[in-house]
Amino acid sequence: MTANARDTVYRTLLERLTHGHYDSETPLIPQVLSDEFQVSRTPVREALALLENDGLLASGKRGFEIRRRTDEEILEIFETRAILESSAAYAAATRATPIDLARLQDLHDRSQASTDPAEVRRIFNHFHDAVRNAAHNRTITALLRTIEAQVKVSAPWTTAGGGAREFGPSYAEHATLLDAIRTGDAVAARTASLSHSAHDRDTRVSQLIVRMAEDLTAPDSTAAGWM
Numbered sequence: 548m549t550a551n552a553r554d555t556v557y558r559t560l561l562e563r564l565t566h567g568h569y570d571s572e573t574p575l576i577p578q579v580l581s582d583e584f585q586v587s588r589t590p591v592r593e594a595l596a597l598l599e600n601d602g603l604l605a606s607g608k609r610g611f612e613i614r615r616r617t618d619e620e621i622l623e624i625f626e627t628r629a630i631l632e633s634s635a636a637y638a639a640a641t642r643a644t645p646i647d648l649a650r651l652q653d654l655h656d657r658s659q660a661s662t663d664p665a666e667v668r669r670i671f672n673h674f675h676d677a678v679r680n681a682a683h684n685r686t687i688t689a690l691l692r693t694i695e696a697q698v699k700v701s702a703p704w705t706t707a708g709g710g711a712r713e714f715g716p717s718y719a720e721h722a723t724l725l726d727a728i729r730t731g732d733a734v735a736a737r738t739a740s741l742s743h744s745a746h747d748r749d750t751r752v753s754q755l756i757v758r759m760a761e762d763l764t765a766p767d768s769t770a771a772g773w774m
Contacts, residue, residue: 552590556580557597564603565699569613576610602697616701621752624701628694629744631687632675636724636740638682640733647681651725659718667714668704674721678740681728702751716746 560580563569575595581588595611598604604611616624639647654677658670679688720743727736 552584552586553593553597556584556586556591557594559584560594560598561601561603561696564598564613565696567703571613571615574607574609574612575604579610601693603700613700621701621755622748624694624697625744625748625752628691628698629741629748631691631694632678632744633737633740635679635682635684635687635691636728636736637733638684638687639678640728640731640736642683643681643728647677648729650677651681651728655718655721655725658714658721664713671714671717671721678724678728698751702755704751704754717743720746 560575569575577588577591577595580591580595584591595604599606599611599614603614605614606612643651651674654670654674658667658674661667661670679691682688720739724736724739724743727733727739
C-alpha cells in the first residue's frame with residue numbers, strides 16, 4: 548500500500564460500491580477490510596467515514612451498510628443532479644475550448660461506432676465527464692462526482708438487453724447537447740441537458756421498480772427488498 552492508505556481504500560471501495568460489488572445486505576466491517584487491504588483499521592475507518600459523508604454508506608450494528616433511500620430521496624438526487632448537469636452544460640457552452648469540443652465530438656463518434664452496449668455506456672460516461680470538464684468549474688465537477696455516485700448506488704443502470712441500438716434516444720440527445728455547446732448557445736445547452744437528465748431518470752427509475760418487484764416476488768425474498 549502507498550503512504551496514503553486511506554485514499555487507496557476509499558477509491559477501491561468507491562469503485563466497488565458504484566459497480567454493484569456489494570450486496571445491499573452485506574456489511575462493510577473495518578476489521579475484515581483491514582485484513583483484506585493489509586493496513587491498520589484507522590485508514591479503513593477513515594475511508595468508510597468519507598463514504599458515509601458522500602451519502603453512500605450508513606453506520607450499522609456490525610460496521611457500515613449501503614445507505615437505503617426512500618423513493619422521495621432517490622427523486623431528490625435525480626433532481627439535484629439534473630440541476631448541476633444543466634449548469635455544467637450552460638457553462639460549457641460559454642467556456643469550452645477547441646480541445647474540449649474535439650474531445651466531445653470524438654466521444655460522440657466513438658459511442659455511435661460501437662456495437663457493444665457496455666462499451667457504449669462507458670463512452671457515455673466519458674462524454675458526460677467531458678461536458679463537466681468543458682464547464683471549467685471545479686466546484687460543479689466535485690459536487691456532480693458525489694451525486695453521480697449516489698445515483699449509481701441508489702438506482703444502478705441496467706444495460707438494455709436489445710443491444711447498442713437501444714441507445715438511439717441518447718445518441719440524439721447527446722448530438723443536440725454537443726451542437727448547442729459547439730455553437731455557444733448556453734440556453735439550448737441547458738435545455739438539452741435537462742431533457743437528457745429526465746430521460747435517464749425515467750429509465751433508471753423504471754428499471755429500479757422492475758428490480759424491486761422481482762425481488763419482492765422471488766421465493767426467498769425478504770421484507771427489506773433490494774433497496
